[in-house]
Amino acid sequence: MTSLLPLALGFAMSCVGLGILFCTLRLLIGPSAQDRVLALDTLWMCCMLLCLLLGMRFGSMVYFEVALLIALLGFASTVALAKFLMRGEIIE
Amino acid sequence: MHEQAWEQLPLWISLPVSLLLVLGGCIALIGCLGLLRLPHFYQRIHGPAITITLGAGCILIASMLLFSALETRPVVHELLITLFVLLTAPMVSMLVMRAAVYRDLRKRRARPGTKDGEDEVYPVTQTQSRGDR
Amino acid sequence: MKRLLPSPLLSLVLLFTWLLMNQSLEVAHLLLGTLLAIIAPLLARPLQPHGYARIRRPLALLRLLAHASVEVLRSCFNVSRIILFARPEGLNSQFIRIPLDMRSPHGLALLAGIINLTPGTVWVEVLPDSHELALHVFDLHDAQWWIDTIKGQYEVPLMEIFEG
Numbered sequence: 001m002t003s004l005l006p007l008a009l010g011f012a013m014s015c016v017g018l019g020i021l022f023c024t025l026r027l028l029i030g031p032s033a034q035d036r037v038l039a040l041d042t043l044w045m046c047c048m049l050l051c052l053l054l055g056m057r058f059g060s061m062v063y064f065e066v067a068l069l070i071a072l073l074g075f076a077s078t079v080a081l082a083k084f085l086m087r088g089e090i091i092e
Numbered sequence: 093m094h095e096q097a098w099e100q101l102p103l104w105i106s107l108p109v110s111l112l113l114v115l116g117g118c119i120a121l122i123g124c125l126g127l128l129r130l131p132h133f134y135q136r137i138h139g140p141a142i143t144i145t146l147g148a149g150c151i152l153i154a155s156m157l158l159f160s161a162l163e164t165r166p167v168v169h170e171l172l173i174t175l176f177v178l179l180t181a182p183m184v185s186m187l188v189m190r191a192a193v194y195r196d197l198r199k200r201r202a203r204p205g206t207k208d209g210e211d212e213v214y215p216v217t218q219t220q221s222r223g224d225r
Numbered sequence: 226m227k228r229l230l231p232s233p234l235l236s237l238v239l240l241f242t243w244l245l246m247n248q249s250l251e252v253a254h255l256l257l258g259t260l261l262a263i264i265a266p267l268l269a270r271p272l273q274p275h276g277y278a279r280i281r282r283p284l285a286l287l288r289l290l291a292h293a294s295v296e297v298l299r300s301c302f303n304v305s306r307i308i309l310f311a312r313p314e315g316l317n318s319q320f321i322r323i324p325l326d327m328r329s330p331h332g333l334a335l336l337a338g339i340i341n342l343t344p345g346t347v348w349v350e351v352l353p354d355s356h357e358l359a360l361h362v363f364d365l366h367d368a369q370w371w372i373d374t375i376k377g378q379y380e381v382p383l384m385e386i387f388e389g
Binding site: 004005006007008009011012013014015016018019020022023025026032033034035037038039041042045046048049052053055056059061064067068071072075078079082083085086 | 097098101106107109110111113114116117118120121123124125127128133136137139140143144147148151152154155158159162169170172173176177180183184187188190191192194195
């Protein structure tokens with residue numbers, strides 16, 4: 001059972017990496033602004049998950065702080081962008 | 093260095109961790125796939141919700157289990173991220189949804205020749221038949 | 226006591242968060258965390274126009290949260306199945322309206338959190354005139370079922386918990 005955990009970690013990392021690719025595609029092709037904001041939010045979330053997985057891969061606790069910071073910044077930036085989408089175009 | 097520590101992990105801890113990792117990775121991927129392949133914005137907004145709840149939850153639980161086994165003490169500070177994500181994800185999706193609804197309503201009012209649509213809550217059918225891709 | 230600790234539960238959660246962040250149970254961290262847990266709610270009090278929530282029935286709240294998490298898991302698998310296997314053209318995504326009786330802002334906030342966390346439903350807003358909840362459903366089969374579910378399983382317990 002020595003190789004089970006590295007295999008599962010690699011699988012999860014490639015899944016999350018593919019997810020990041022999908023989000024980036026949606027960010028690039030997203031027809032409306034709200035699509036792009038949603039894709040960016042999901043991108044933040046996937047990056048946080050990838051950080052956690054890297055922390056497990058390298059057995060280091062530092063990645064946890066990175067993941068926490070990514071979660072905080074992602075929330076703040078998405079709220080700001082959504083507020084801008086709602087109010088930003090009122091002054092036309 | 094920790095590869096040796098991995099090999100000493102008992103099966104009853106490495107098996108659930110692996111299962112949780114595989115499940116979490118699959119769920120996160122499915123959420124992003126939904127974001128990419130669903131045709132309308134109002135459908136796409138439901139995709140990331142499963143990434144956030146179940147995908148993140150599985151990977152965080154796996155991380156907690158693995159670090160607790162490696163350090164031989166309970167490591168639960170991943171609960172912070174779980175708590176934070178669970179508290180903020182609803183707010184984010186509600187704000188994005190409201191922004192999208194207001195933008196669609198405003199766009200519909202700006203278009204000449206359509207009625208204001210006060211009797212209807214939201215441009216349900218109009219938005220989707222218009223092909224707001 | 227009431228003036229010093231306007232919300233004991235919030236203070237406990239803050240102390241718990243501080244200890245988790247520092248990952249220790251030393252006396253210094255305990256003292257600092259207690260100080261923070263007393264001062265922060267007092268300073269944040271003016272930011273809350275409705276005041277801190279008073280939970281009348283903690284047991285009912287726990288039961289509601291357990292029920293909601295089971296529901297979240299179930300709808301997670303439903304939504305994944307739809308994304309993977311269903312044809313997107315066949316999906317019936319709709320806005321529906323649900324009449325609400327609950328007036329408590331804290332109850333409404335918790336209801337919004339639960340509904341948005343459940344994959345497949347997104348809260349849009351509470352219509353100010355009719356006090357109806359506008360909800361977007363990913364794959365709608367039966368609008369009446371949604372109205373009954375949300376009113377019966379979430380709104381009634383929430384009204385018990387917050388309005389008592």
